[in-house]
Amino acid sequence: MSMPQKMRRNHQMKGTSGCRRWVRPQGSLELKQGEIHLWRADLDRHMDSLPVLEQTLDAGEREKAGEFHSEADRNRFILARAILRTILAKYLNTQPGQLTFCYGPQGKPELAGGSVRFNVSHSDGLALYAISGVHDVGVDVERVRPGVEEDVAGWLFPLRAIRFLEALPQPARRHAFFQGWARMEAYQKARGEGLALSFENFETFLHQRDLVLFGPREDLGEAAQWWLHGFFPRRGYVAALAARGHKCRLRYWRWHASN
Template structure:
């Protein structure tokens, strides 16, 4: 992986797009949505674009805020992909690719028919969508409590574990979360998810004696502000990537 040549686009709030050009080879479009709990608690969201599976999943959430967060993230994904495909959000159809680990149809989500590759993540109060001409993975997470860091860090590559545990206590959660979102984004890009052990690949900060990052992938540490971390990975990326923030108010019914 190589991050040296990447220049992030300005993460300004932009209008929700009605039409979008397909990402060019080497380009990466990143879309951010901030959905604070007070807004989610009072939001009335139009679920009509969602398909039956999405509505069933939304209804399964016990807490209203969690349900609204799921609905908001999937409405965001559908509206963006609809803009790329030039079709209504409700007409965007999804399939599952074969799992690289076992071949079963529970691998990376994909569009039915032609269209760009995409990845969706929601963590804490952020939703992140990545769209590219080649397979892409994104992940965003809220910084966890200290005891969670100690428990989950043991799943990382041994050199990543050392980086986390050698960090000052006050920074340990931030270091862990930065490495974790890179790892989850990479596994999504592969299409395996956590079906592939997070301990197998090194995506740490480098240094003497550390392994190389996986060949053929590029990592992007996405700027999302305090309290969260986010990352995106895909194949070779050109000289820039774009990050755009969307206004959640436009999701309201």
């Protein structure tokens, strides 16, 4: 087997978990010890709920929505934030509009009081939410798009990461890029750092197996504090979850306006 073939095979074995079955929850929701709940929302399918859901947003969220020039992007942002409120309200037994958020130095939202940890990401019409009782979490979703890996890798990534990607044939190269990007973003979001980490460590995220304890070079002292999970939330998308602490049981929920 040639080296590119071997790398492609190994990457597929180590990479993102296959498509999961996302189900609508029945009855009340409970975050049990050792669990993290992942939610998927198909934003474009719920545009008819926009007028009602928009009423749950606070003044800051409405102001942020007004900054979008594209109506489609603005509406997706509104839905993504309003759905976050409806999800959190289910766990806290309150009304979505009653929730109060505070924000970290890099803009990561948190619930005032910190009773539930969460993170949210959306790409085009797909939104993902990670909910935890005790773990710091970060989630990222990316729609796989052709040509992006060539445009970005050449001017952002170190040579070793570029060589790793170039050794993979398409479409494995494209998926490896987006999987690595989602993992890196999820990890940084879990730490509340935005894109603060150096791209010099990007190859760390390209090589990681699924559900392992890990840490980039500058965090070797904290390596045992973090684990990472990659998955396919929907055809054409890749995603990743990062969490502080030990491996947790994951539950996969599908949001619907009638929930």
